[in-house]
Amino acid sequence: MKVELALRVLPPSQVAPLARLAEDAGFDAVSVNETARDSIVAATLAAAATSRIEIATSVTLAFPRSPTVTAMAAWDLQELAGGRFTLGLGPQVRGHLVRRFGMEWTPPIPRMRDYVGALRALWRAFAGEAPLDYRSDHYRLTLLTREFNPGPQPYPPPKVHLAAVNPAMCRLAGEIADGLRTHPLMTPRYLETVAAPAIREGRARGGRAAEPFDLVSASFQAIGDTDEAIAEAREQARRMVAFYASTPSYRAVLTAHGLDDLGERLARLVSAGRWDRIAAEISDDVLDIFTLTGRLEDLPRLVAERYRGIVTRFALFSPPRELLVDRDRLAALARSIHEQAVPAVF
Numbered sequence: 001m002k003v004e005l006a007l008r009v010l011p012p013s014q015v016a017p018l019a020r021l022a023e024d025a026g027f028d029a030v031s032v033n034e035t036a037r038d039s040i041v042a043a044t045l046a047a048a049a050t051s052r053i054e055i056a057t058s059v060t061l062a063f064p065r066s067p068t069v070t071a072m073a074a075w076d077l078q079e080l081a082g083g084r085f086t087l088g089l090g091p092q093v094r095g096h097l098v099r100r101f102g103m104e105w106t107p108p109i110p111r112m113r114d115y116v117g118a119l120r121a122l123w124r125a126f127a128g129e130a131p132l133d134y135r136s137d138h139y140r141l142t143l144l145t146r147e148f149n150p151g152p153q154p155y156p157p158p159k160v161h162l163a164a165v166n167p168a169m170c171r172l173a174g175e176i177a178d179g180l181r182t183h184p185l186m187t188p189r190y191l192e193t194v195a196a197p198a199i200r201e202g203r204a205r206g207g208r209a210a211e212p213f214d215l216v217s218a219s220f221q222a223i224g225d226t227d228e229a230i231a232e233a234r235e236q237a238r239r240m241v242a243f244y245a246s247t248p249s250y251r252a253v254l255t256a257h258g259l260d261d262l263g264e265r266l267a268r269l270v271s272a273g274r275w276d277r278i279a280a281e282i283s284d285d286v287l288d289i290f291t292l293t294g295r296l297e298d299l300p301r302l303v304a305e306r307y308r309g310i311v312t313r314f315a316l317f318s319p320p321r322e323l324l325v326d327r328d329r330l331a332a333l334a335r336s337i338h339e340q341a342v343p344a345v346f
Contacts, residue, residue, distance in 0.1 A: 001303075001304075001307070001311070001312065001313065001314055001337060001338065001341035001342065001343040002028040002029065002312060002313040002314075002338075002343065003027055003028055003029075003313065003314055003315075003316065003333075003334050003337045003338060004027060004028060004029040004030065004031055004054075004056070004216065004313055004314070004315040004316065005018070005022040005027050005029075005030045005031075005315070005316050005319070005330075006030075006031050006033070006058065006218060006315045006316060006317045006318070007019065007022075007030055007031065007032050007033075007042065007046070008032075008033050008035075008317070008318065009033065009035055009036050009037055010032075010037065010042065011037075012037075012041060012042070012045060015032065015042045015045040015046055015049075016045045016046065016048070016049035017049075018030070018324060019045070019046035019049050019050050019053070019055075020049050020050060021324065021327060021330065022053060022330070023050045023051070023052055023053040024327055024331075025327050025330040025331040025333075025334055026331050026334045026335060026338075027053060027330075027334050028053065028054060028313065029053060029054035029055070029056055029086075029313070030046055030050075030053055030054075030055060030056070031055075031056040031057065031058035031088070031181075031216075031315060032046060032055075032056075032057055032058065033057075033058055033059065034057065034059065034060055034061055034090075039057040039058075039059070039060045039061075040057070040060065040073045040077070042057075043055050043056075043057050043077055043085065044077060044080065047077055047080045047081035047084065047085060048080060050081075050084075051082070052084075053084065054084050054085075054086060055077070055081050055084055055085050055086070056085070056086040056087075056088050056161065056181075056216075057086070057087060057088045057089075058088045058161075058163075058181050058216070058218075058315070059088035059089055059090035059161070059163045059181060060087060060088060060089055060090070061089075061090055061091075061092045061101075062089045062090065062091060062092075062112065062115050063091055063092060063097055063101075063103060063108075063111065063115070064092070064097065064101040064103055067115055067118035067119055067122065067139055067141070068118075068122060068141065070087070070089075070119060071118070071119045071122035071123060071126070072122075072150065074087045074119070074157075074158045075122075075123065075126055075150055075153070075157075075158075076150070077158070078153065078155050078156075078157065078158045079153045079154075079155060082155065083154075083155035083156065085158045085159075086158060086159040086160075086161055086178075086179070087119075087158045087159070087160050087161070088160075088161040088162075088163060088181050089112070089115070089116070089160065089161070089162055089163065090162070090163035090181075091108035091111070091112055091163075091169075093247070093249050106138070108169070109168050109169060109172055110137060110138070111138050112162065112169070112172060113172060113176060114136040114137060114138040114139055115138070115139070116160055116162075116176050116177065117134065117136060117139075117176075118134050118136070118139045118141055119160065120157065121133070121134035121141060122134070122141065122144075123157040123158075125144050125149065126149060126150055126151065126152065126153075127152050127153075127157070128151070128152050131144075132144040159178040159179065159214075160176075160177050160178055160179075161173075161177055161178060161179035161180060161181050161214065161216065162176075162177045162179075162180055162181070163180075163181045163182075163183070164180050164181075164182075164195070165182075165183050165185075165186060165249060165250055165252065165253065166249070166252050167194055167195070167198040167252070168198075170194070170195045170198035170199050170202065171198045171199070171201050171202035171205070172202060173199060173202060174198065174199035174200060174201065174202025174203040174204075174205075174206065174208070174213070175202035175203065175205050175206035175208070176202075176206060178211075178212070178213065178214065179213055179214030179215065179216060179312075180195070180199060180213075180214070180215050180216070181216045181218075182195070182215070182216065182217045182218060182311075183218075183244070183250065183253075184218045184219055184220045184240075184244070184290075184317055185220075185241065185244045185245065185250050185253050185290060186217070186253055187253065187256070187257065187289055187290060188306050188307060188310050189256055189257065190252075190253045190256045190257075191215070191217065191310050191311065192310055193256060194252065194256060195215075196215070196310070196344075199213070199215065199346065200346070203346065212346075213312075213346035214312050214313060215310075215311045215312050215313070215344060215346065216311065216312070216313045216314075216315055217307060217310070217311040217313070217314055217315065218314075218315035218317040219290075219291070219292050219306075219314075219317060220237045220240055220241060220290050220291040220292070220317065220318075221233070221237070221291065221292045221293075221299070221316070221317055221318060221319070222234040222236075222237045222291050222292070222293040222294075223292070223293070223294060223295070223296050223298075223299055223319065223320055224295070224296070224320055225295065225296060225320070225322065229320065230293060230294070230295070233293075233320070234287065234291065234293060235279075236318075237287065237290075237291045238279050238282045238287050239278075239279045241282050241286070241287060241290045241291065242266060242278040242279045242281060242282045243278065245259075245262065245263060245266055245282070246263070246266035246267055246269070246270045246278055248263075248267065251263050257289055259286065262281060262282075262286065265281055266278050266281055269281070292306065296320065296323065296329070296333070299333060299337075300333065300336035300337045300339075300340045300341065301340060303337055303340070303341050304337075304340040304341040304342070307341060308341060308342045309342050309343075309344050310344050311343065311344055312343045312344050312345075312346070313343070314337060314341065316333075
């Protein structure tokens, strides 16, 4: 199984050193996210600092950006990275799209289909394969003069991954994308019973069943060298599980585990502004459903047991800080996951 280091919410000065560390330690990929920091800036820093490792955004928010803006940035990143860049795209939930980005909300499935179609039309035009003429319900792109065309490069267009939780977006990822990036709340049971069947249905629908496909999983992790560190990490994971489980967009994962009543309790607390109470609703048994817990040396075994044959790549999410300054331990961890965990085949 491939292994990825997730570089989350880092100031720009820290991205390049950690990307080099991951490359030196034998990781297959690093990913950068987009919550409080810009994913394109971080991916650029990571690409410029490395020479072998795959660079992925996990994810870049699509709908606050024009497809042309995203296509140009991804084209440049692919050239800078020497063909190692993967563009992970996410739609963003309605409240953030409207109230944080000031954008209009439309149903995400048809819009994402059109968005990816627009990207690929732009990349074909950049490569000189076809004039730009893309017309869909959401985008009309017909103007690309020579002065504004970056032109061909020696690498293929970037791979496109979609972030998905619910079955419809999982089907779309299988149909039009090169991979799917899971949310950390998504459990092996949900991946096996909901996400993977939807992906395979989409791949059949899109005539892509014979093409490679990446299913990248990130899990909440409570990992440490001491009991105290593990206990502290579990409380942090408890808060994160509570936060995401309170979000209606992720309710399907709770349903897969018979936890609809938990989602309803969390939603009521959030509606009442009682954010201070939501973590207490996550019992230890529930936390164990969503979180890998143990000593650092246990992590490869835990990954192998939980994700064997389910995903193609595991993302190390929120690793202990002490791990990020120890190349030898990081290398041993990556090597052990490579050896123990059996990847899925789509």
